[in-house]
Amino acid sequence: MPLRIIFMGTPDFSAPVLKALQSAGHEIVAVYSQPPRPAGRRGLELTPSPVHKAADELGIPVRTPVNFKAAEDVEAFKALGADVAVVVAYGLLLPVSILEGTRLGCYNGHASLLPRWRGAAPIQRAIMAGDAKTGMMVMKMDKGLDTGPVAMTREIAISETMTAGELHDALSEIGAGLMVEAMAALEAGTLTLTPQSEDGVLYAAKISKDETRIDFSKPAADVHNHIRGLAPFPGAWFEADFGGRTERVKVLASERVSGAGEPGTALDDRLTIACNEGAVRLLRLQKAGGKPLDAGDFLRGLPIVPGARIG
Structure with missing residues (x-):
């Protein structure tokens, strides 16, 4: 049986994952994204996020809570009766009530080789540090910041000329396929989880x-x-x-x-x-x-x- 999935994401990076999951036959019951933000030359027009736009094109209902502090937002999430939530660059630290709000939990697509580069800017930080490789990981989320056990990994080499934009696009494509694989294994009951090492932890702080x-x-x-x-x-x-x-x-x-x-x-x-x-x-x-x-x-x-x- 296809999974009932809640998808949570915001930027361009996340949209291919949403599309790939739907193409794989899963039922996307709702999409959560950051609220529309001011954009345009004058910054006056509220513009939906790239994931919001992709969901509209696919005919999937979109929800844009500012956070999950309101009890009614948490209950509305749970009422969807989803098997799993897939989170890719959503932009919000999820409370335990949401992490436990689906039958199988929340799975995150993260653009680094954890535990290296936990946090907000793993693509930029990997290149700025001169890393020779990075990758995409699918992990089961817990209450920490990118600390959950890892389900699947796909590595990619970083050439000496590759920019953050080029790596962003490559990892987005890899991440879509990897998440489809992970959800297929989860559906089949064959997905295995491996705790992250406590050695080599680095945090990818937001670029200031x-x-x-x-x-x-x-x-x-x-x-x-x-x-x-x-x-x-x-x-x-x-x-x-x-x-x-x-x-x-x-x-x-x-x-x-x-x-x-x-x-x-x-x-x-x-x-x-x-x-x-x-x-x-x-x-x-x-x-x-x-x-x-x-x-x-x-x-x-x-x-x-x-x-x-x-x-």
Whole structure:
């Protein structure tokens, strides 16, 4: 018998999992997502989340409680009579009343190799740390933050040029297939759970604005990982003087190259910037209010000459 599933998710990352579960023949009895948020150029229009939109397209009812502090929201959840809840980047820490509100519990799709990178930003943190691999995991949720036992794992290599955006898309696709496999095993009664190790625990804190500025006083490897770990969003950035006008510029792609000089100094006319150890070449940039440009096109509008300082 197909499972009766409550799906809980919010961003683009989660939508493929929802669609895959329905395509696999399960009954999605309801979708829970974060409430519509202000969006648009003026920030006045309330816009449903990507998962909310996907559920509307699939004809699945959507619920958007701010939290589960109200007893009626918890009772409404339990009244759905679901076998299981599937949670993928929902954006809310679930209380025990919800974790125990279905027959088989709640299963989470998490984008790291737990216990490494528990928390909100595992994709970005893995790249920023220079990890060579990461993966998707399906785990049964408990009251801790990403501490539950693991059911299934799928690893993926992180190349030296992969950005957070590219890894996001790859893991989203992997996660959809892995969750379908996990729910099939749960339905068949063959899903096994393995407690997480207490060794190697790291927390992936949410990316804060004050850590997005590029620090060229760090080694080139760290600068490169910082840039690709924040690309395309929120974007690592520097400031530079362009004809007496200070501009903030995001860097969306870079590469490590040879070179030496005072950190933050342009070593040539190709956007090779000295770091504490080695150098990076900036390959794709975006000034505030502009569109992303390859380095050559960017330099035609805002030249950075050899010897110029940025930071």
